[in-house]
Amino acid sequence: MGAGPAGIYAAEALAGQDDVPVAVDLVDRLPTPFGLVRHGIAPDHVKMRALRETLHHTLDHERVRFVGNVEIGTDLSLDELRRHVDAVVYTYGAAGDRRLGVPGEELPGSLAATDVVAWYCGHPDADRARVEDAVLRARDVVVVGVGNVALDVARVLARSPAELDPTEMPQHVLDTLAAAPVERVTVLGRRGPAQATFTTQELRELGHLARATVLVHPGDLTDAGDAALAAEDRHVARNLAALQGFSENQPVAGWTTVRLQFHARPVRLLGTDRVTGVEVERTTVDEDGRAVGTGETSTLPADLVVRSVGYQGHALPGLPLEAGTVPHQAGRVLRDGVPSTGEYVAGWIKRGPTGVVGTNKHDARETVASLLADAASGVLAPRGDDDWVDTLVARGGRPVLLADWRAIDAAEIALGAVHGRARTTLHDREQLLAAVRSAAAAVEG
Incomplete structure (x- = not known):
C-alpha cells in the first residue's frame, strides 16, 4: 500500500518468486506511481529522478497491478481491503513534517x-x-536544517x-520562481558542520x-x-573541505547569496501579521553531541522561513502508530505487541525517514522474507478470489490502472514538448484524471 520505492521494491521481490507465484496490487492514493521519486526528489536532479525508469520495470511485470487514486479509509476501509487479499504490506512513507516548537512558527511566511x-x-x-504567496514576497529566506532536503530548498530558490x-516543474512553479525577489538565503544548522547530515554531493x-x-x-570551521x-x-x-572552499568566496554584485x-x-x-525575521541563538556542542545554547542572540531578516528538521509518519485509519512509525518485528506489524496475521510494513513508515532510495530495497526484502515465511508455514490463508477493485468501482470509485497512468505519462510528455522540455508535470488531480478520460475517449472513438 503505497507505490513509491518501498512499495515497488516489495512488489518486485514478491512477483519475482518463481516457485510461489504471487500477484501484487500496488495501491496508491495518488493517480501516479513513484512516490518521493516523483514528488520528493528536486526536479533539477534529473539523473536521480530518472530512477523511475528502473522502477517502471516492476509496474510492467505480469503479476503486478498498479491501482492508483484509491484512498484507504475513504474510498475503501482497511478492513474491507483485508477481506479481499491474503496480505497487506504498508509502504505509504512518512510525509508529515516536524515542528520547530518556537514562538511565531504559525505566522504567514513560515512553511515546512x-x-x-x-x-x-x-x-x-x-x-x-500559500506557498506562492510566501515565495513571491521572499527577498530574505531562512532555511532551518542542514540535511539534503534543506539544501534542495535553498538551491531551488x-x-x-x-x-x-528545462526541468519538469509545473509551469506555474517556474513562473513564480522566476518572479521571486530572492536575494539572500541563509541555511541554519543547530550544531557544527561536522554534525551536518547533508551529503558532499549535495553540498558541492x-x-x-x-x-x-x-x-x-x-x-x-575552526x-x-x-x-x-x-x-x-x-x-x-x-564536507569540511568543501565548506573551507566556500569560506574563501566573496559576494558577487547582483547574485543571490547562500x-x-x-x-x-x-x-x-519575529513579526506581527507575517514573518519579518528570526531570532537566532549561538550554540556550542556538548560532549554528547547536543546543541547547547550560549545565550548570545542575533536577528536575521526573513520574509520566508522554511523548516527542514525531519519527516514523520501519520496513522492510517485502523493501523497502529508509535512515534511516527508502525510497530513491527522484522516487518511483521505488531498489534499490542503481537504479530498481526497478514499485515506487514516496509519503507519509511517502518524504519523512519532514514537512508537513501536504495535503502528501501534491502528493507523491503526483509519484510518480504517474513511474509513468504508466514505463507510457507501456513500462517497466511487465502481469503477468496473476488477482486476488491470491482467492489471499489461498484460504489463509484475511479481507480487509475497502469494503462491510465501511461495516458498521464503521455500527456505530461506532450505538455513538455509544447515548452521545449522532456516533460512538464501535471499537478492538479483533476488534470491528471482528465488525461485518463481523454485517452479513454480517443480509444472508444
Missing part, C-alpha cells in the same frame, strides 16, 4: 520544507496559494530561471549555481572537535 517540496514537485495536495526552465552542487555564491564564515571527527570520518572530511551558518538555532520567529 514538505510544503515547498510538494509545491515545486507538482504534488496534487500542495497548498499552491537560489537558481536562475534559465537553470530551472551549491557551488555550481549560475548566479549564486555560497558563503561560510571561517570562524564556523572547532578542534570537528577536525578530530574529520580525521575519523571521510564523509565529514569531504550563506551556511552553523552553531545557530532559531528561538523565535
